[in-house]
Amino acid sequence: MRRLVRPKPLFLLLLAIVLITLITAGQYLRLFERAWFNMSSLWHPVNEQAIALDQYQVALEAQVIEGLDDDVSALTFDPIRKTLFTVTNKNSELIELSLDGKILRRIALVGFGDSEAVEFISENIYVITDERQQRLIKIHLDDDTRFLDATEAEQISLGVHMSSNKGFEGLAYDSLGKRLFVAKERDPMLIYEVHGFPHHNLEKSYAVHVVNNPKRDAGLFVRDLSSLQYDERSGHLMALSDESRLIIELDINGRPLSTLSLSKGRHGLQKTVPQAEGLAMDDDGNLYVVSEPNLFYVFKKQQP
Known part of the structure; x- marks a missing residue:
């Protein structure tokens, strides 16, 4: 009768290293949270107000x-002009x-530093960010x-987490709540x-209040943030992640509702979207994405 061969210590060590590497990579890429969301969405009822990115x-x-030829960064829709704006x-x-x-x-933008985002506020009014100096700059734009x-x-300069070299990458505006994300x-x-x-309101004193929502931010199972889009019809916020190749929809409580993958083979894509940097939505719910250096995408909602 043949004796059972015990696994060699070297094999067990290599197996442990592989498992630790996979677990570490999964945590780094937020794959476990993403997989759990995909599974749980199968039995959760569909939110009637959801944008339904899927x-x-x-x-x-x-x-x-x-x-x-230059790299584009960010995107916003102007509902008055019916056009889009981006920055290089x-x-x-x-x-x-x-x-x-x-x-x-x-x-031409003079003295704007490292401009990374632009957002429509109201007719002829926009905000542009300077990533490194964390400035928010209000501009007035005429046709000429x-x-x-x-x-x-x-x-204004917010001056938060200035020690990090990863600054402001995205803007979104809620015109009803007068909130700039x-x-x-x-x-x-x-x-x-x-x-x-x-x-x-020039008749009122100038006061700026900055808050963040840790619960909402914890629900973002992505590696980075490249752009934001606020949908006033649903009150939901969309976040674009370049590294995770994903657009995620969040409800008013920060709960993830739906996702749109930017990877090859998903949502009809022939190739993966490289380095997606800007996201915008028009009045009809169409989504627009720009990626570095200068590629343009349009996504449209299909009837279920």
Whole structure:
């Protein structure tokens, strides 16, 4: 009768190393939380107010933004002009795009530093971020504006977690609640709510209040934050993660509701979206994504 062969110590050591590596990688990439969300969503009832990102399919994929060589960062929809705006962070420019990704005009940004995000606030009013100095800069944009000088603009510096080199990467605005959401990329990954900027009522004193929501931030099972989008119809916030290749929808309590994967083979994508940096939604619920250096995507909701 043959005796059972005991596993060799070296094999057990290698097996332990592999298991530890897999567990560490899973925690680093937030794979366990993501897998749990995917499983739990199978038996949870669908939220009637949800944006339902899982029902979106790509309608325009990886279209090159012709005439643009610099890296684009961030995206916002202007419901008055019915156009999109993005910023470049090398040769700083504010660029207006059509809804099919064509350049309509380019506006030079002077003194804006490392501009990483832009957000529509109201007619002709936007906010642009300076990532490294953590500045929020309010700008006024007319149809004939050709350049903007930061020294002439209303601005504030939040000065939070200044020791980290990962600064402000995304903006979203709630016009009803007068809240400006500001995303810190990571280390730590946070979403701030800024109240009182931009200043709307000149008859009232200038007061800025900054808060964050640890519970909501803990529900973000992504590695970083690249862009934000607030949907006033549902009151839900969408967050774009470049490293996790994911768009996640959060309800008003910070609970994840749905996701849109930016990986090859998902939602009709032929290739993975490389380094997604900007997210916007128009009045019809269509989603627009830009990725570095200069690719443009459109996602549209399909009827279930």
